Amino acid sequence: MNPRSERLHVGIIGGGIAGLALGIGLNYRHVSFTIYEAAPGLNAIGAGISLGPNTTRAMELIDPALREGYEKIAIKNRSPEKRHNFADFLLAEPGLGAARGFHGAAVGSKDFVRSGAHRKDLLEMMKSLLPGNDCIRFGFKAISVCQVGKKVQVSFEDGQVAEFDAVVGCDGGKGITRQAVLGHQFPDQVQLTYSGRYVYRGLVPPGKAQEILGKYADDSKIFIGQGRYFAAYPLSGGGFNFLGGRQKDEPWTHSHSTQEVSREDMRNDFDGCDPRLLELLEWAKPLRWGLFHHLSTPTYTHGRIVLLGDVAHASTPHQGAGAGQCFEDALILSHLLGQITDDQMIPAAMEVYDSICRPRAQEIVRTSNDTGLLYTMTHPQCADDVTKIVASARGRFQWIWTHDLQADLAKATEDLDRLRKPA
Numbered sequence: 001m002n003p004r005s006e007r008l009h010v011g012i013i014g015g016g017i018a019g020l021a022l023g024i025g026l027n028y029r030h031v032s033f034t035i036y037e038a039a040p041g042l043n044a045i046g047a048g049i050s051l052g053p054n055t056t057r058a059m060e061l062i063d064p065a066l067r068e069g070y071e072k073i074a075i076k077n078r079s080p081e082k083r084h085n086f087a088d089f090l091l092a093e094p095g096l097g098a099a100r101g102f103h104g105a106a107v108g109s110k111d112f113v114r115s116g117a118h119r120k121d122l123l124e125m126m127k128s129l130l131p132g133n134d135c136i137r138f139g140f141k142a143i144s145v146c147q148v149g150k151k152v153q154v155s156f157e158d159g160q161v162a163e164f165d166a167v168v169g170c171d172g173g174k175g176i177t178r179q180a181v182l183g184h185q186f187p188d189q190v191q192l193t194y195s196g197r198y199v200y201r202g203l204v205p206p207g208k209a210q211e212i213l214g215k216y217a218d219d220s221k222i223f224i225g226q227g228r229y230f231a232a233y234p235l236s237g238g239g240f241n242f243l244g245g246r247q248k249d250e251p252w253t254h255s256h257s258t259q260e261v262s263r264e265d266m267r268n269d270f271d272g273c274d275p276r277l278l279e280l281l282e283w284a285k286p287l288r289w290g291l292f293h294h295l296s297t298p299t300y301t302h303g304r305i306v307l308l309g310d311v312a313h314a315s316t317p318h319q320g321a322g323a324g325q326c327f328e329d330a331l332i333l334s335h336l337l338g339q340i341t342d343d344q345m346i347p348a349a350m351e352v353y354d355s356i357c358r359p360r361a362q363e364i365v366r367t368s369n370d371t372g373l374l375y376t377m378t379h380p381q382c383a384d385d386v387t388k389i390v391a392s393a394r395g396r397f398q399w400i401w402t403h404d405l406q407a408d409l410a411k412a413t414e415d416l417d418r419l420r421k422p423a
């Protein structure tokens with residue numbers, strides 16, 4: 001075992017994609033850690049998740065076994081000629097755009113290969129890469145995190161207290177670690193904010209989507225419309241996953257992030273859309289999922305406590321990039337913590353992590369929100385001009401997919417070395 005593991009023990013709060021990715025990265029770099037997950041087991045809400053090439057590159061660099069494991073469970077676009085397509089854009093109006101002479105436009109790139117996985121498969125595969133069951137503890141809900149001298153204390157709901165050299169909050173958008181990092185300096189930035197959009201989610205059984213959508217059920221599609229949109233993609237085994245999104249300039253006044261409504265209210269939200277999309281909608285639950293985000297996070301770190309994943313930068317799902325950022329964060333932070341030989345360097349390593357990951361992740365939160373405006377034809381520069389919408393989408397995705405992670409790693413090492421040297 002590498003001697004560094006005895007010098008540093010990291011507590012990870014949350015065993016979702018972010019916590020598991022960090023655990024895999026730390027394990028690969030021989031840094032000792034324990035993940036504490038509030039739920040009794042892996043918590044896989046939602047059906048599928050799509051991941052871009054920046055994510056698969058991050059996986060490879062976190063631990064080649066992670067990329068290998070992912071490739072075994074990954075679902076690609078069905079038609080080989082569409083492997084570089086993120087989605088075909090169509091219109092949600094009756095005829096899907098044909099009345100305007102618009103027959104769809106591909107948004108993708110030669111740098112992009114469409115892939116995704118079932119969340120459950122992804123989490124299970126990731127858990128299988130952790131070194132034994134001791135490093136992940138289920139049923140441990142953290143209730144407070146605070147730095148005491150050179151240690152960080154975490155108190156759990158059952159009264160237990162654990163102490164670490166550093167704590168990484170991977171506890172999702174509403175995570176308590178956000179309060180520990182931002183509460184003193186930026187109290188008004190702790191809570192999630194509502195994006196002005198909500199979605200209904202649906203799963204269509206094998207064969208049914210083909211019956212409803214015909215040729216449009218082949219691969220990923222985004223149907224854009226005035227104030228509403230649908231995003232749909234096939235799952236392995238022939239099923240179909242979709243979201244119906246609605247933009248309304250009204251505040252979210254419900255105490256939970258979901259709101260049950262009647263089927264009629266749900267249908268009314270998509271009044272005037274193509275009948276095929278309305279038929280698809282019948283497979284959704286009449287449950288509105290409010291889309292919330294952390295549009296502004298002034299810092300990801302406070303001393304020896306740091307934020308990673310959605311607790312740092314929860315995003316709307318319009319670019320399918322939120323989980324990708326979890327992997328990028330996990331890569332950079334595990335790389336930095338893996339280079340620490342003196343625990344005094346922990347706050348400096350966290351500052352370096354913040355300076356590399358935060359600008360990009362926060363820009364992704366911003367552009368994702370902006371992409372929601374494109375999908376709902378409410379973007380100030382593009383409105384309902386389909387040519388402009390497609391051009392804008394192509395540009396923003398390319399920036400996400402082609403990010404140079406090796407350059408980030410080199411900069412992380414260089415910045416940490418600079419801070420390590422006495423002035």
Ligand SMILES: Cc1cc2nc3c(=O)[nH]c(=O)nc-3n(C[C@H](O)[C@H](O)[C@H](O)COP(=O)(O)OP(=O)(O)OC[C@H]3O[C@@H](n4cnc5c(N)ncnc54)[C@H](O)[C@@H]3O)c2cc1C
Binds near residue numbers: 048141311324
């Ligand atoms: C509808 C929708 C579709 C999406 N689609 C995509 C997509 O296609 N591609 C993509 O890249 N991203 C997508 N995302 C975003 C992606 O799902 C998230 O970015 C990602 O799952 C965040 O992972 P996380 O581990 O940071 O947070 P979470 O998944 O929220 O995990 C946090 C974990 O911490 C645990 N926890 C919370 N509090 C505590 C506590 N106090 N103590 C201990 N444990 C705690 C929770 O139980 C949970 O297991 C989508 C999001 C939504 C809402």
